[in-house]
Amino acid sequence: MTTTALMFLAVITVIMAVVVWWLVRQTLDVKPWVEQRPLANDRGGDGFSLPPVKVGLGVFLAVATSLFVLSISAYLMRMEGADWRPLTQPMVLWFNTAMLVFGSVFFQRARNAAKSGQIDGVRLGLFAGGVCTLVFLAGQLLAWQQLNTAGHFLATNPANAFFYLLTALHGLHLLGGLWVWAKTAVKLQRGAAVHEVRLSVELCTVYWHFLLVVWLVLFGLLLFT
Amino acid sequence: MSYVAHDASDYAPPAEVGEMELYHPKTFIGKYIWSQDAKVIAIQYSITAIGIGLVALVLSWLMRLQLGFPNSFSFIDPSNYLQMVTMHGMIMVIFLLTALFLGGFGNYLIPLMVGARDMVFPYVNMLSYWVYLFSVLLLIASFFVPGGPTGAGWTLYPPQAILPGTPGATWGIILMLVALAVFIVGFTMGGLNYIVTVLQARTRGMTLMRMPLTVWGIFIASILAMLAFPALFVSAIMMILDYTLGTSFFMPGIVSMGQQLDYGGGSPVLFQHLFWFFGHPEVYIVALPAFGIVSDLISVNARRHIFGYRMMVWAIVAIGGLSFVVWAHHMYVSGMNPYFGFFFAITTLIIAVPTALKVYNWVLTLWRGNIRLNVPMLFAIGFIFTFIHGGLTGIFLGNVSVSVPLSDTMFVVAHFHMVMAVAPIMVVMGAIYHWYPKMTGRMLNDSLGKFHFWVTFLGSYAIYLPMHYIGFLGVPRRYYAMGNTYFVPESVQSLNAAITIAALIVGVVQLVFLYNLVWSYFKGKPSGSNPWEATTLEWQTADTPPKHGNFGKELPVVYRWAYDYSVPGADKDFIPQNVPPGPTTAGLEPTQS
Numbered sequence: 001m002t003t004t005a006l007m008f009l010a011v012i013t014v015i016m017a018v019v020v021w022w023l024v025r026q027t028l029d030v031k032p033w034v035e036q037r038p039l040a041n042d043r044g045g046d047g048f049s050l051p052p053v054k055v056g057l058g059v060f061l062a063v064a065t066s067l068f069v070l071s072i073s074a075y076l077m078r079m080e081g082a083d084w085r086p087l088t089q090p091m092v093l094w095f096n097t098a099m100l101v102f103g104s105v106f107f108q109r110a111r112n113a114a115k116s117g118q119i120d121g122v123r124l125g126l127f128a129g130g131v132c133t134l135v136f137l138a139g140q141l142l143a144w145q146q147l148n149t150a151g152h153f154l155a156t157n158p159a160n161a162f163f164y165l166l167t168a169l170h171g172l173h174l175l176g177g178l179w180v181w182a183k184t185a186v187k188l189q190r191g192a193a194v195h196e197v198r199l200s201v202e203l204c205t206v207y208w209h210f211l212l213v214v215w216l217v218l219f220g221l222l223l224f225t
Numbered sequence: 226m227s228y229v230a231h232d233a234s235d236y237a238p239p240a241e242v243g244e245m246e247l248y249h250p251k252t253f254i255g256k257y258i259w260s261q262d263a264k265v266i267a268i269q270y271s272i273t274a275i276g277i278g279l280v281a282l283v284l285s286w287l288m289r290l291q292l293g294f295p296n297s298f299s300f301i302d303p304s305n306y307l308q309m310v311t312m313h314g315m316i317m318v319i320f321l322l323t324a325l326f327l328g329g330f331g332n333y334l335i336p337l338m339v340g341a342r343d344m345v346f347p348y349v350n351m352l353s354y355w356v357y358l359f360s361v362l363l364l365i366a367s368f369f370v371p372g373g374p375t376g377a378g379w380t381l382y383p384p385q386a387i388l389p390g391t392p393g394a395t396w397g398i399i400l401m402l403v404a405l406a407v408f409i410v411g412f413t414m415g416g417l418n419y420i421v422t423v424l425q426a427r428t429r430g431m432t433l434m435r436m437p438l439t440v441w442g443i444f445i446a447s448i449l450a451m452l453a454f455p456a457l458f459v460s461a462i463m464m465i466l467d468y469t470l471g472t473s474f475f476m477p478g479i480v481s482m483g484q485q486l487d488y489g490g491g492s493p494v495l496f497q498h499l500f501w502f503f504g505h506p507e508v509y510i511v512a513l514p515a516f517g518i519v520s521d522l523i524s525v526n527a528r529r530h531i532f533g534y535r536m537m538v539w540a541i542v543a544i545g546g547l548s549f550v551v552w553a554h555h556m557y558v559s560g561m562n563p564y565f566g567f568f569f570a571i572t573t574l575i576i577a578v579p580t581a582l583k584v585y586n587w588v589l590t591l592w593r594g595n596i597r598l599n600v601p602m603l604f605a606i607g608f609i610f611t612f613i614h615g616g617l618t619g620i621f622l623g624n625v626s627v628s629v630p631l632s633d634t635m636f637v638v639a640h641f642h643m644v645m646a647v648a649p650i651m652v653v654m655g656a657i658y659h660w661y662p663k664m665t666g667r668m669l670n671d672s673l674g675k676f677h678f679w680v681t682f683l684g685s686y687a688i689y690l691p692m693h694y695i696g697f698l699g700v701p702r703r704y705y706a707m708g709n710t711y712f713v714p715e716s717v718q719s720l721n722a723a724i725t726i727a728a729l730i731v732g733v734v735q736l737v738f739l740y741n742l743v744w745s746y747f748k749g750k751p752s753g754s755n756p757w758e759a760t761t762l763e764w765q766t767a768d769t770p771p772k773h774g775n776f777g778k779e780l781p782v783v784y785r786w787a788y789d790y791s792v793p794g795a796d797k798d799f800i801p802q803n804v805p806p807g808p809t810t811a812g813l814e815p816t817q818s
Contacts, residue, residue, distance in 0.1 A: 009550060012549045012550060015452070016546040016549070019448070019542070019546070020542065020546070023433075023542060030432070030434050031535070032432070032434045032435050032534065032535075032785075032786035033530065033534065033786055033788070050425075052345040052346070052421050052422075052425040052426065053345075053346075055421050055424055055425055056345070056346060056417050056421045059416075059417055059420050059421060059451065060413075060417060062451065062452065063413055063416075063451045063452070063454075063455060066451070066452045066453075066455040066456075067455035067458065067459065070455055070456050070459050070499065070502070071459050074459065074460075074463070074474070074495060074499060077492065077495050077498070078474065078491075078492060078495055081490045081491070081492060082490060083473070083489055083490030084490075154466070154470050154471075154472055155470055155471040155472045155473070155487070158472070158473055158474065158490060158491070161466065161472040161473070161474060162474075165462070165463070165466070
């Protein structure tokens with residue numbers, strides 16, 4: 001319990017340090033009551049003039065990070081209970097992990113193609129990335145089914161309950177991503193030009209990388225505990 | 226350094242992003258129901274929040290009736306009583322205060338104050354309101370299901386929250402947990418807007434350090450909410466699973482009504498950690514917007530710049546950061562490691578430092594100000610009083626050795642009502658009196674307002690001062706009746722009766738306020754565009770109330786901070802933020818350095 005809480009406090013401290021560092025960069029030390037000079041240049045060029053939706057995604061990723069960090073801390077705290085029986089992970093999870101990695105790689109390729117304006121590359125990357133993700137989700141369902149057949153039900157043990165909960169949370173986030181992916185894909189099918197989908201592709205890519213990292217952390221956690 | 230001549234526009238840095246395109250609906254429904262205009266959404270949020278808040282107010286009357294005059298009301302039984310306690314608490318904290326400060330004031334004020342046409346994601350913003358409304362309806366539905374709403378206490382501690390025997394353990398608890406989860410989803414949609422709008426949609430010249438403190442308070446509170454609500458979300462999901470599918474996240478092995486249940490090994494303390502990891506920041510999610518708003522009310526009505534603006538901003542940020550490392554001070558009696566208690570007591574006391582700085586700065590802003598004692602100012606000063614009192618008892622309770630004997634007594638109830646109920650409500654009221662003219666174009670009635678203030682302010686003290694004393698005597702909270710308890714003297718009963726009468730009077734006066742809101746909408750004195758002679762952008766709009774798009778053809782350009790009051794040498798005693806430097810603002814010409 002104590003180590004978990006200490007880890008948790010460390011995570012919070014890091015987040016706070018980032019927030020304060022950012023605020024200091026935002027000319028928080030100016031004197032607004034005397035300063036009437038142009039202030040913008042102090043910010044160091046146009047580094048922050050991102051499209052709002054990118055910043056919005058960043059904020060959402062922060063919320064999702066909080067959600068997963070909290071779930072993981074709950075996992076670690078609950079793990080200390082006497083009734084905890086570690087779960088043998090189904091082998092299919094390795095395959096799924098590979099699929100998700102491929103998904104991320106394909107999204108990255110789509111993004112690169114979008115940057116250099118190659119519509120075919122975007123189409124291919126997006127399509128392959130989406131398929132990999134769908135296979136990943138199907139694989140996760142298969143893992144659930146295998147566990148169920150082996151008698152590892154949700155309520156049998158807290159380790160099982162956490163397994164189902166964490167994979168479900170992660171899967172739902174991917175589903176949300178797939179919704180944006182589907183919208184982008186439909187746009188492409190209807191003959192949208194590269195520049196019209198560039199932002200969506202970029203956002204999807206960032207989101208997929210994020211969810212890959214989350215999955216690697218979750219998978220590592222499930223393997224090593 | 227040589228002085229280079231500038232033209233006025235030099236003093237305004239460029240905007241973060243260009244003009245935004247707005248969706249302009251044609252129909253009534255598009256304008257006022259499925260509206261994407263932040264101002265309409267704000268009013269929808271406010272009306273819904275105040276509506277559900279009135280339900281919670283009535284619940285508090287019923288509780289007080291029972292406590293003041295036990296055995297007189299046959300329709301209140303112990304189960305009802307616990308249900309009232311629970312619903313009152315949860316509604317007031319989450320569905321009224323959080324929704325009103327962030328969804329209501331946040332939506333109305335952020336775009337207007339930073340000089341934006343609207344929130345950056347208007348569609349998501351609209352969804353946010355409708356999801357919130359859905360969560361409120363779920364909550365209301367729990368009053369009508371078999372077994373009624375949950376009576377688990379607003380903290381919903383397991384295992385009792387989901388065991389048979391607790392009122393509302395059949396349907397009420399599930400509806401409550403689902404309503405909370407839905408609320409959080411809706412809030413996240415809103416929160417995205419509040420944060421990104423402040424970051425990205427500020428107009429030309431509106432640097433972060435020129436933002437009014439109201440925006441700072443709402444901005445940091447939104448960040449807190451986005452990081453803290455996931456804790457409540459996870460715990461709600463986990464408890465739903467414990468209840469419906471029989472997992473044991475929180476449920477220990479337990480014998481209930483003579484039967485061994487299937488649960489085993491779960492940790493109720495885990496729930497407490499998760500709940501309070503959300504629950505403590507929640508205090509500041511409500512308090513920080515209040516801090517910000519009250520700073521502006523005081524500065525406007527004292528006709529002075531806010532004292533220590535930078536310190537105020539830093540204090541808001543510091544309080545926000547610290548609020549994440551104090552949660553376990555709600556759990557001193559949970560059997561935690563004493564070193565933990567030590568750590569959390571220290572952090573709790575540290576948080577008093579930035580908070581006290583803010584109080585000093587408010588008082589110093591008043592010092593030698595040209596004070597206008599209008600209704601918003603009265604409420605602002607009332608806030609300073611009630612907040613200091615509530616804050617001081619917080620320092621008592623932050624210490625483990627004092628907190629342990631006072632835990633679960635009425636002292637705690639008195640403390641958190643002073644600091645978290647009365648103080649923010651003072652700000653809510655002050656803010657409504659302050660911004661109502663902008664929302665409607667009419668002033669609220671002044672005499673009714675003053676009557677409302679004095680009865681509310683004095684009445685709050687009549688309610689909560691004796692409650693501290695009752696708590697000292699050891700009277701426990703959440704009890705339906707005292708029975709024959711040897712350490713509770715007879716006089717407690719008379720005090721309880723007096724508190725109840727005061728509570729009923731304060732409650733009725735809120736109805737006068739509601740009457741004032743409605744009456745003034747039709748008959749109030751026209752306000753003009755800037756009745757308080759304030760500097761911030763929302764008072765400089767072309768129309769009052771502002772139309773969709775807020776600022777007419779051109780967005781305002783900001784040349785100065787929000788607190789240029791009583792500037793020596795200036796024509797008037799206030800210089801709006803969008804007035805360029807020139808002869809009328811001689812006192813503030815840039816000086817060579």
